[in-house]
Amino acid sequence: AQRVTQPEKLLSVFKGAPVELKCNYSYSGSPELFWYVQYSRQRLQLLLRHISRESIKGFTADLNKGETSFHLKKPFAQEEDSAMYYCALERGNTPLVFGKGTRLSVIA
Amino acid sequence: GAGVSQSPSNKVTEKGKDVELRCDPISGHTALYWYRQSLGQGLEFLIYFQGNSAPDKSGLPSDRFSAERTGGSVSTLTIQRTQQEDSAVYLCASSLTSGHGSSYNEQFFGPGTRLTVL
Numbered sequence: 001a002q003r004v005t006q007p008e009k010l011l012s013v014f015k016g017a018p019v020e021l022k023c024n025y026s027y028s029g030s031p032e033l034f035w036y037v038q039y040s041r042q043r044l045q046l047l048l049r050h051i052s053r054e055s056i057k058g059f060t061a062d063l064n065k066g067e068t069s070f071h072l073k074k075p076f077a078q079e080e081d082s083a084m085y086y087c088a089l090e091r092g093n094t095p096l097v098f099g100k101g102t103r104l105s106v107i108a
Numbered sequence: 109g110a111g112v113s114q115s116p117s118n119k120v121t122e123k124g125k126d127v128e129l130r131c132d133p134i135s136g137h138t139a140l141y142w143y144r145q146s147l148g149q150g151l152e153f154l155i156y157f158q159g160n161s162a163p164d165k166s167g168l169p170s171d172r173f174s175a176e177r178t179g180g181s182v183s184t185l186t187i188q189r190t191q192q193e194d195s196a197v198y199l200c201a202s203s204l205t206s207g208h209g210s211s212y213n214e215q216f217f218g219p220g221t222r223l224t225v226l
Binding site (some may be wrong): 009039 | 141148149150151152156164170196213214215216217218220
């Protein structure tokens with residue numbers, strides 16, 4: 001079965017410190033992976049997708065098929081990065097499978 | 109339109125009552141999704157509509173839940189005989205299309221309906 005695991009419910013880091021939000025997936029096919037973010041009192045929105053290989057708001061994520069991981073990283077956390085982050089997997093023509101989310105809190 | 113809209117934004121109901129939640133997707137989006145967001149459970153897929161195809165109902169937790177999409181646009185999620193465990197935020201999303209590897213499958217989410225069952 002397809003599954004997305006985000007092991008940390010809450011991650012607290014100091015401003016300026018590196019941050020890594022972990023995501024592991026289970027899928028036998030060729031995965032397409034995403035990170036979605038929900039800032040306080042805002043809608044859930046796409047942050048980045050692995051096929052784009054881009055950096056958004058300083059965040060990057062690399063798909064590691066050997067480790068079945070898609071960790072989200074940023075070298076220097078900012079207070080405005082505080083939000084709920086969801087990793088998601090797309091499996092063919094079916095809806096996304098989301099992880100349970102990690103709440104990132106950046107402390108000034 | 110400006111984005112996906114949902115109504116009502118908040119709904120408080122009594123156990124055993126039926127509720128209807130509405131979603132207006134972005135115009136032209138063929139795919140529409142319903143999710144449930146609750147504390148500790150993350151985002152739970154409920155049902156998915158794609159064009160004129162039969163909906164994927166595999167995520168509906170019980171037969172008390174049903175959804176319709178009329179005219180390929182507006183969708184209504186109905187919960188019959190609500191239970192306290194149905195309390196959650198119900199999110200709707202739409203995408204231009206769906207499909208593996210498509211650059212048009214970004215899902216755009218609505219603001220959600222917060223359902224509280226007393």
